[in-house]
Amino acid sequence: MTEDLMTIREMCEAYDVTPRTLRFYEAKELLFPIREGQKRLFTKRDRARLKLILRGKRFGFSLEEIRQLLDLYHVGDQQLTQMCRTYEIATERLADMESRRDELTQAIDDLKEQLRWGEKVIASMKQEKKAAE
């Protein structure tokens, strides 16, 4: 079933994307499926990356930004200086995401207040309607 390797069709169904999208991501070096003859075979690593890609998209990151973020997850055997730089970037990203979350929390609170106001308006409208009968 969930073998280590998946065909493009299986990937599409599993993650609700089109073949075109997966090929596009490969062209953009976001995924690196291996080849069996011509056919692409997606690994566990590709699936992990795809999940992160889709998540990133939901937050409005561009594919290029996502690519940079993904690199943080595959680092491997880099130079020390390179590693530190990567660490720096990641730290910035983290701050970025946290402030985003704070802002989102603010937005949620705003909307909640708006909803409470809406409830009151609806209640008063029903009241009027009743009185008019």
Place this chain on the structure above:
Amino acid sequence: MTEDLMTIREMCEAYDVTPRTLRFYEAKELLFPIREGQKRLFTKRDRARLKLILRGKRFGFSLEEIRQLLDLYHVGDQQLTQMCRTYEIATERLADMESRRDELTQAIDDLKEQLRWGEKVIASMKQEKKAAE
């Protein structure tokens, strides 16, 4: 200074956008500046809406989605049924945003863990370097 009405240039400086962007938002019915002759004059309401637009964009909402969200804030004197419908949509949006925030929190935690791992790697690399000297 901060009179009720602002020119396009003032808006641009205040919110760090281009004139083109503001005209574009007007064309898309996201803003409704009044006209003095030919010139646009942006009201307090436009500024409130613009803030929400820019915020929405930061979360990856499309302008069309943002337009729908904005409508929730201007409701005014609608019919009761219409009002209830609006309330419903807003409630859905709220749930949407909350799940988004949860996901964001998850992403933040993931990244934090990744950073801790990175710290360890860097530390061990420094160790090795030291030992090699």
Place this chain on the structure above:
DNA sequence: CGTCCACATTACGTAAACGTCATCGGCATG
């Protein structure tokens, strides 16, 4: 009065992120 501005409109251009279509290569199956 000429000449800058600031702003307007119209129109074409562009980058990102795919969609769509045409064509082609294997292979399995009746």
Place this chain on the structure above:
DNA sequence: CATGCCGATGACGTTTACGTAATGTGGACG
């Protein structure tokens, strides 16, 4: 062997969200 079907590759199309001229206009100012 013909007929599908799945997948690959290219090439062109599309939508979103503006950027970028080109051109026009109504005041302000020396």
